[in-house]
Amino acid sequence: MPEIGPAEPWIVREIGAPAEQDGALLQGESVFALANGHVGLRGNLEEPHPGGMPGTFLNSLYEERDLQYPEEGYGFPEQTQTIVNGPNGKRIALYVDGESFDLRTGEVRRHERVLDLRAGTLTREVEWVSPGGAEVWLRTERLVSFVRPSVAALRYSVRADAELRIESDLVVDEELPSPREDDPRASAILQDPFEPISHDDDQLVCRTRRSDISVAAAVTHTGADGTVSSTPELIRWVTTGRGEITFEKFLAYHWPATDDAVTDRDAAARDGFDVLAREQRDYLDDFWAGADVEVDGDPDIQQAVRFGLFHVLQAGAQAGPHPIPAKGLTGNGYDGHTLWDTESYVLRTLTYTHPGCVGPALKWRHNTLDHARERARELKLDGAAFPWRTISGPECSGYWPAGTAALHVNADIADAVLRYHAATGDDEFMREAGDELLSETAKLWKSVAYFDDEGVAHIAGVTGPDEYTALMDDNIYTNLMAEQNLRAAGVDLRLNIPYAENRQVHEQAAGFTRLPEWDFTDDDYPLMLSHHYLNLYRKQVVKQADVVLAMMVRGDAFTTEQKRRNFAYYEARTVRDSSLSAPIQAVLAAELGHLTLAHDYLAEAALLDLRSGGESGGDGLHIAACAGAWISLVMGFGGLRDHGGALSFRPRLPPGLTRLSFHVHWRGSKLCVTITRDTVSYTADGEVTFRHEGDEVRVRAGEELKFAVDPIDDIPAPPSPRPPRRHSLSA
């Protein structure tokens, strides 16, 4: 039985009880996670299930742990931070005539979960017959409020001709399953991270043992009579009855702990679930009015891009002073760390769809400047060296060749600052944070770059986004991004852009095209699980193509002919073992006229978490890939570019799509772009100036600009060792 049902435009539906095998249970927990960027509830079943991975993630509520190295080195981080499972208020156990409601027993006649992308709710309906023969109907609804950052709410209804007993909990330090031993990337899980501070029937207050972050978690129940008891680690509300029971449950979290948890909970309970749900829908109506992407011709993609945008919003909406982690608040993958893809993928998308949460996300980086300055000093560099992975700011990467050496993260932050400012004109943000981020990162690059005997500037010994190549000179992506970073800070420095004359292509890094070729026969992906870095690094095999990414972000630095030759060259050597790869391949494929290939890469990116059947998302969704669906469509088929802070489009639809419509926020206005097979129309709610196919045009509120789209040939895909995979419903 498929875990996720056929594509519906605004709904993600799971049909049948989620199976523990093949990771479908865990994958479903990620897909059905609800969050507002501040509080995240993983899509756990209400009743306890040992195969699940409980997750109540409070942004930046982390514990510290020591890192151990077989061989120490100067500047190797000594501690890391790991997101912890906060006090769980989702847990509701049901007993029917004394028998525990458990999908692994009795008979499941119907089980359906629905994530409504417009309502912002998760609904579950179950018809179950207990081992003792009682027929049970159950419906639950959940939301994590976009409007009230601290608040989550549940509504629970059960009906059965039996004695019912419900134990509804708020529990600290619940037992977690062991981490997945088979995947080194799976997160380390901290058991028992809290020590209790106080408890009563209203709230539990506890604190992480080492990082010393206090949490107040408040809970209350309405709609049915019950009795409450509390211990330092548990508030349990118990209600019993026969026939039907319906109640609402309200949760509120504050960390560090304040009395506001109880206040917020009380306000939510007073207003009730229906009011919270109406607020939620209003918030989302507003979001979708400015962010929705309509895709005609491929229902899977239509659903997936909305699913992606919804999760991007859930990751970023109220992240506020905290970061947006790589997994959002949907799982503990990457230990809950934030990496470069927040700026390069998630904020890129949010800048044009929901810019209001981009400034705060970049201010979080600004708030960590002291850590970054200290790290730069530790590395004997100037300015700021932002961490490869972190929660609160210090470097948490334990493998420096693909961590500390990836200095490009600093230029990626600068790039996000520039993009946000160009798109919004938010000068106050620049004064408060943006300018300093630009100047401190520029200082770093000035201290890293050097001139050779011929006066050519270089950056030696760094790692680009491609993690199958490390510690090379003149990484092309790094150099082009550093150049832009420096220019934005008033420093005009041309860095060497490596080019292989004999192959007539740009080099990912100096000498890259002279390395041995990879033998692509008989390889299991991801290669990193069966090949030593020694083997990967010294060959022309690419996890995600730095040159292709450079050609998207710094497309102004390449001619079309160069792009064509480069794309074909790296396409033949790129295995996309990173989920960050496919969206960028899609964008350049579209630009270069490989339209079906672009569509296929779009599908690989967009359907990864929805359709891959638990392959990879059990420890949290790939939020950057969620953003990647938007990037593929809007930057690929819409041809959106923003080089030098100027907005431009080159629309082109692949054969498989009949219409694409999307919105772009630009300097306070919303531009709506609608592309069909032969026309493109631009409308806006204010004046927007941009380039269409290279020509500067302007659209005013109420006007429609309409252009014919010249049909272009769909150029066949160049050879690839691993053509795009379209994840689909199991055959």
Add this chain to the structure above:
Amino acid sequence: MPEIGPAEPWIVREIGAPAEQDGALLQGESVFALANGHVGLRGNLEEPHPGGMPGTFLNSLYEERDLQYPEEGYGFPEQTQTIVNGPNGKRIALYVDGESFDLRTGEVRRHERVLDLRAGTLTREVEWVSPGGAEVWLRTERLVSFVRPSVAALRYSVRADAELRIESDLVVDEELPSPREDDPRASAILQDPFEPISHDDDQLVCRTRRSDISVAAAVTHTGADGTVSSTPELIRWVTTGRGEITFEKFLAYHWPATDDAVTDRDAAARDGFDVLAREQRDYLDDFWAGADVEVDGDPDIQQAVRFGLFHVLQAGAQAGPHPIPAKGLTGNGYDGHTLWDTESYVLRTLTYTHPGCVGPALKWRHNTLDHARERARELKLDGAAFPWRTISGPECSGYWPAGTAALHVNADIADAVLRYHAATGDDEFMREAGDELLSETAKLWKSVAYFDDEGVAHIAGVTGPDEYTALMDDNIYTNLMAEQNLRAAGVDLRLNIPYAENRQVHEQAAGFTRLPEWDFTDDDYPLMLSHHYLNLYRKQVVKQADVVLAMMVRGDAFTTEQKRRNFAYYEARTVRDSSLSAPIQAVLAAELGHLTLAHDYLAEAALLDLRSGGESGGDGLHIAACAGAWISLVMGFGGLRDHGGALSFRPRLPPGLTRLSFHVHWRGSKLCVTITRDTVSYTADGEVTFRHEGDEVRVRAGEELKFAVDPIDDIPAPPSPRPPRRHSLSA
């Protein structure tokens, strides 16, 4: 008070009680370690002293422990091996009128330890007044028999006008101090590695808990009456008396455990200490007759080269089927691992001074071929990939860029095989082990090398001996050594030798001379303790100079003018943070006529462990640097080379030396070379053919070949950021 007294030709003398401060106690334990390559007793004081590091090292008696990585990777070793402190039979506690003999109490009137390099014994004499006023005279002697590999012996004499009580122990799992937190290179120490198997008054039998190696340790005492008792972890012999007590103590170890421990102990006890001491002297007389180096003009160097040779012998003599660790059996540094310097430094010296123990050492490598083949398969390479660090064969390196990536270890092993065969003509060894070592390592290189578009062969992405540069292409040392390795296996493949036209020097690796220069102002050495590898790797700063080493080992691949330019270039960029560096600098400095510089580098290498005042040798001596003293003198001022398996000399003395005489074993004969300011004479006990100053000559038994030595100018040293340091007695 200095810990080591003024230089004496055949004696290393410590005057005064070793101070715990500044590491002098630990350093003394290493300097005064006795070993025969099979069993090693660190120079611990007999009485328990909490500041010391007890060490009874039984070659390859190791425990396993898991390696933890902050971020795992395919092929990262999951376990490592660590040498453990075996059952300690050195411990003898003395009570004088009930007061414990302890140098930290009472008054030390005299304390002297003497390591006699001809006798192979350590003698200690103490005059001590107890806190209660009793005057005590104590003398101990120790040896670890070169002739009886399992046996060690002590003689203990004490005199005092007081009630004496002696507790003489054989103890398992004695308490160890904590590892040194400040130095990441210090070894991890395993507490409590043994579980008992059996015990009686004759022997303790125990076994390492995880590696499951059983040990039988037998002990007996003669010369005084005493009572014995035993527990699973202790055999204690107690004697009491007044006035004077003298006794002898005999130890024997077998691992895996057999009854031979008791048998060997009984034989030793029957023969008595004096017989063992005579055997020891006979063995050493024979050794020195073929290995001694006489140096006139620099008494410190005279002492140091003998001290070095003695410890090289102690590391290798009876290593037999086990390896020769980097620290010999003098300490637990590097976890007791064997690295490439065994082949490249220690076996180089032993081949010409004591060749009988070189074949077994290389057979140990051969015995580990299955591990090396498995590792090659794991790395997707052919043939054998020997480990960077190991005890019994599996790769134990936990930092792969300076471990697994240093493939040159394989060519170093092949080089040692070729040298040993050229010097001895031991064809049987080649049939049994040598040929297969050559062919399996050659297979590795064939699978690593590749051809570029122009048909030039390269080796990409490896690390040479210089650990301040990593993962570069065409490391010059690696390529030249691999070329030789391949040629010896019948494969003629020219690998690219990187050369910088604009600077007219060879490059350590492709592109090295184009990297940024290091800022040498205000640096603390070693740089690795205050600089991140990111900083070190991407700049022209060299820990030990690969190009200079290549010019020694593969001197036939360079012209003299190239050597001169290369030497000056790398001299200006080499900081010698590795003790392996100075001897090689000395050799090339001598060849190029920088004679005083060569002398100074010789002194830096030779006096490192004897005169550096506990700076570095507390966890064991640098056995390769011990060999380096010989290398500096014989290859530097003797000008010995063996390119292509042919022996040659180009003698030249530095201004500070008046005479140098040394022996070289060559195809069953001993060649004696004596160099004065104006002549060199060659004598031999058989026929030896070699080149003198480029001309082939032959010397027969009883003949003396004598040549005038043309005086050469002492060319001033080229600039260096860190001129050689001559460790000396504290001023």
